[in-house]
Amino acid sequence: MIEDLEKILFTEEEIHRRIKEVAGEISSDYRGRDLVLVAVLKGAVFFMTHLAQALSIPVRIDFLGIESFSPGRALPGVVRISKDLDIAIQGMDVLIIEDIVDMGLTLRYLLNMLQERHPHSTAVCTFVNKATRRLVDIPVKYSCFEIPDRFVVGFGLDYGQLYRNLTCLGILKKEIYQS
Numbered sequence: 001m002i003e004d005l006e007k008i009l010f011t012e013e014e015i016h017r018r019i020k021e022v023a024g025e026i027s028s029d030y031r032g033r034d035l036v037l038v039a040v041l042k043g044a045v046f047f048m049t050h051l052a053q054a055l056s057i058p059v060r061i062d063f064l065g066i067e068s069f070s071p072g073r074a075l076p077g078v079v080r081i082s083k084d085l086d087i088a089i090q091g092m093d094v095l096i097i098e099d100i101v102d103m104g105l106t107l108r109y110l111l112n113m114l115q116e117r118h119p120h121s122t123a124v125c126t127f128v129n130k131a132t133r134r135l136v137d138i139p140v141k142y143s144c145f146e147i148p149d150r151f152v153v154g155f156g157l158d159y160g161q162l163y164r165n166l167t168c169l170g171i172l173k174k175e176i177y178q179s
Protein backbone atom coordinates (compact mmCIF):
# COMPACT_ATOMS: atom_id res chain seq x y z
CA MET A 1 0.00 0.00 0.00
CA ILE A 2 2.84 2.38 0.84
CA GLU A 3 4.15 1.93 -2.73
CA ASP A 4 1.07 3.83 -3.97
CA LEU A 5 2.37 6.98 -2.29
CA GLU A 6 4.42 9.56 -4.14
CA LYS A 7 5.72 10.90 -0.85
CA ILE A 8 5.20 10.40 2.87
CA LEU A 9 4.33 13.76 4.42
CA PHE A 10 4.16 12.63 8.07
CA THR A 11 5.20 9.34 9.61
CA GLU A 12 3.20 7.45 12.24
CA GLU A 13 5.59 8.70 14.95
CA GLU A 14 5.31 12.32 13.82
CA ILE A 15 1.52 12.04 13.74
CA HIS A 16 1.28 10.58 17.24
CA ARG A 17 3.67 13.20 18.64
CA ARG A 18 1.71 16.06 17.08
CA ILE A 19 -1.66 14.69 18.23
CA LYS A 20 -0.33 14.59 21.80
CA GLU A 21 0.68 18.27 21.53
CA VAL A 22 -2.76 19.30 20.25
CA ALA A 23 -4.44 17.15 22.92
CA GLY A 24 -2.44 19.03 25.55
CA GLU A 25 -3.78 22.36 24.26
CA ILE A 26 -7.36 21.07 24.19
CA SER A 27 -7.07 19.61 27.70
CA SER A 28 -5.95 22.92 29.17
CA ASP A 29 -8.46 25.00 27.14
CA TYR A 30 -11.46 22.85 28.12
CA ARG A 31 -10.59 21.75 31.67
CA GLY A 32 -13.67 21.96 33.90
CA ARG A 33 -16.02 22.33 30.91
CA ASP A 34 -18.65 19.99 29.45
CA LEU A 35 -16.87 18.90 26.28
CA VAL A 36 -18.23 16.60 23.59
CA LEU A 37 -16.05 15.51 20.67
CA VAL A 38 -18.09 15.10 17.49
CA ALA A 39 -16.22 13.13 14.83
CA VAL A 40 -17.32 13.24 11.21
CA LEU A 41 -17.54 9.72 9.77
CA LYS A 42 -15.65 7.98 8.43
CA GLY A 43 -12.37 9.79 7.94
CA ALA A 44 -12.06 11.34 11.38
CA VAL A 45 -12.39 8.05 13.30
CA PHE A 46 -8.65 7.32 13.47
CA PHE A 47 -7.84 10.89 14.54
CA MET A 48 -10.69 10.92 17.06
CA THR A 49 -9.57 7.78 18.89
CA HIS A 50 -5.93 8.86 19.14
CA LEU A 51 -6.85 12.40 20.17
CA ALA A 52 -9.45 11.35 22.76
CA GLN A 53 -7.01 8.95 24.44
CA ALA A 54 -4.32 11.63 24.58
CA LEU A 55 -6.60 14.07 26.45
CA SER A 56 -6.19 14.40 30.21
CA ILE A 57 -9.81 15.51 30.79
CA PRO A 58 -13.00 13.42 30.64
CA VAL A 59 -15.01 13.97 27.45
CA ARG A 60 -18.05 12.59 25.71
CA ILE A 61 -17.73 11.34 22.15
CA ASP A 62 -20.28 11.17 19.37
CA PHE A 63 -20.36 10.69 15.61
CA LEU A 64 -22.00 12.41 12.65
CA GLY A 65 -22.40 10.59 9.35
CA ILE A 66 -22.59 12.75 6.27
CA GLU A 67 -22.94 12.30 2.55
CA SER A 68 -21.70 15.13 0.38
CA PHE A 69 -23.51 15.75 -2.85
CA SER A 70 -21.22 17.51 -5.25
CA PRO A 71 -21.73 15.85 -8.63
CA GLY A 72 -19.04 17.33 -10.80
CA ARG A 73 -18.73 19.92 -8.05
CA ALA A 74 -21.86 21.51 -9.53
CA LEU A 75 -23.38 21.84 -6.08
CA PRO A 76 -20.41 21.83 -3.72
CA GLY A 77 -21.24 21.92 -0.06
CA VAL A 78 -24.62 20.24 -0.27
CA VAL A 79 -24.60 17.73 2.57
CA ARG A 80 -27.06 15.10 3.84
CA ILE A 81 -26.90 13.72 7.38
CA SER A 82 -26.81 9.91 7.22
CA LYS A 83 -26.20 9.41 10.98
CA ASP A 84 -27.23 12.05 13.47
CA LEU A 85 -25.80 12.62 16.96
CA ASP A 86 -27.01 10.48 19.85
CA ILE A 87 -26.18 13.17 22.42
CA ALA A 88 -28.30 16.31 22.87
CA ILE A 89 -25.64 19.05 22.70
CA GLN A 90 -27.66 21.94 24.12
CA GLY A 91 -25.48 23.87 26.58
CA MET A 92 -22.37 21.78 25.83
CA ASP A 93 -19.00 22.73 24.42
CA VAL A 94 -18.78 20.98 21.06
CA LEU A 95 -15.49 20.26 19.32
CA ILE A 96 -15.98 19.02 15.76
CA ILE A 97 -13.25 16.53 14.87
CA GLU A 98 -12.47 16.50 11.13
CA ASP A 99 -9.96 14.58 9.06
CA ILE A 100 -9.43 17.42 6.58
CA VAL A 101 -10.69 20.91 5.92
CA ASP A 102 -10.43 21.59 2.23
CA MET A 103 -12.81 24.13 0.69
CA GLY A 104 -14.62 24.38 4.01
CA LEU A 105 -18.12 23.89 2.63
CA THR A 106 -18.88 20.71 4.57
CA LEU A 107 -17.87 22.33 7.83
CA ARG A 108 -19.86 25.46 7.16
CA TYR A 109 -22.95 23.30 6.77
CA LEU A 110 -22.20 21.29 9.93
CA LEU A 111 -21.46 24.36 12.05
CA ASN A 112 -24.75 25.98 10.98
CA MET A 113 -26.65 22.77 11.69
CA LEU A 114 -25.14 22.27 15.16
CA GLN A 115 -25.62 25.94 16.06
CA GLU A 116 -29.39 25.47 15.75
CA ARG A 117 -29.21 23.02 18.69
CA HIS A 118 -27.93 25.77 21.02
CA PRO A 119 -24.61 24.38 22.25
CA HIS A 120 -22.63 26.54 24.69
CA SER A 121 -19.83 26.75 22.11
CA THR A 122 -18.63 25.17 18.88
CA ALA A 123 -15.07 24.88 17.60
CA VAL A 124 -13.21 22.87 14.97
CA CYS A 125 -10.23 20.55 15.35
CA THR A 126 -8.84 19.08 12.15
CA PHE A 127 -6.15 16.52 11.50
CA VAL A 128 -5.01 18.28 8.31
CA ASN A 129 -5.75 21.69 6.87
CA LYS A 130 -5.56 22.66 3.19
CA ALA A 131 -5.93 26.35 3.92
CA THR A 132 -4.94 27.43 0.41
CA ARG A 133 -8.07 25.76 -0.99
CA ARG A 134 -10.56 27.51 1.28
CA LEU A 135 -13.68 28.96 -0.34
CA VAL A 136 -15.48 29.98 2.86
CA ASP A 137 -14.05 31.41 6.05
CA ILE A 138 -14.13 28.65 8.69
CA PRO A 139 -12.68 29.20 12.17
CA VAL A 140 -10.26 26.27 12.63
CA LYS A 141 -9.20 26.38 16.31
CA TYR A 142 -6.87 23.38 16.26
CA SER A 143 -5.00 21.89 13.30
CA CYS A 144 -2.36 19.16 13.52
CA PHE A 145 -0.81 19.74 10.12
CA GLU A 146 -0.96 22.35 7.35
CA ILE A 147 -0.59 20.60 3.99
CA PRO A 148 -0.13 21.71 0.36
CA ASP A 149 -2.85 21.46 -2.28
CA ARG A 150 -2.21 17.79 -3.12
CA PHE A 151 -4.42 14.72 -2.73
CA VAL A 152 -3.44 12.94 0.48
CA VAL A 153 -4.42 9.58 1.97
CA GLY A 154 -3.83 7.70 5.20
CA PHE A 155 -4.68 7.98 8.89
CA GLY A 156 -8.37 7.98 8.00
CA LEU A 157 -8.21 9.84 4.70
CA ASP A 158 -9.30 7.82 1.69
CA TYR A 159 -9.32 7.53 -2.05
CA GLY A 160 -12.43 5.58 -3.10
CA GLN A 161 -12.74 4.27 0.50
CA LEU A 162 -9.22 2.80 0.34
CA TYR A 163 -6.03 3.73 2.23
CA ARG A 164 -7.78 4.87 5.44
CA ASN A 165 -5.79 2.20 7.30
CA LEU A 166 -2.36 3.59 6.33
CA THR A 167 -0.66 4.61 9.56
CA CYS A 168 1.17 7.53 7.92
CA LEU A 169 -0.10 10.44 5.79
CA GLY A 170 1.12 10.67 2.21
CA ILE A 171 0.52 12.12 -1.23
CA LEU A 172 -1.17 9.57 -3.48
CA LYS A 173 0.60 8.85 -6.79
CA LYS A 174 -1.18 10.60 -9.66
CA GLU A 175 -1.37 7.40 -11.73
CA ILE A 176 -3.54 5.79 -9.04
CA TYR A 177 -6.35 8.33 -9.26
CA GLN A 178 -5.94 9.13 -12.93
CA SER A 179 -6.16 5.54 -14.08
Ligand code: IMP
Pocket residue numbers: 043077099100101102103104105106107150151152153157158159
Ligand atom coordinates in the same frame (compact mmCIF):
# COMPACT_ATOMS: atom_id res chain seq x y z
P1 IMP B 1 -14.65 20.50 1.97
O1 IMP B 1 -13.82 21.08 3.08
O2 IMP B 1 -16.12 20.79 2.06
O3 IMP B 1 -14.08 20.86 0.62
O4 IMP B 1 -14.65 18.92 1.99
C1 IMP B 1 -13.72 18.18 2.61
C2 IMP B 1 -13.91 16.76 2.17
O5 IMP B 1 -13.28 16.53 0.90
C3 IMP B 1 -13.23 15.84 3.14
O6 IMP B 1 -14.09 15.43 4.16
C4 IMP B 1 -12.73 14.72 2.26
O7 IMP B 1 -13.73 13.73 2.16
C5 IMP B 1 -12.54 15.33 0.90
N1 IMP B 1 -11.11 15.63 0.61
C6 IMP B 1 -10.59 16.84 0.28
N2 IMP B 1 -9.26 16.77 0.06
C7 IMP B 1 -8.92 15.48 0.27
C8 IMP B 1 -7.65 14.77 0.21
O8 IMP B 1 -6.57 15.31 -0.07
N3 IMP B 1 -7.70 13.45 0.50
C9 IMP B 1 -8.85 12.80 0.84
N4 IMP B 1 -10.05 13.41 0.90
C10 IMP B 1 -10.08 14.75 0.62
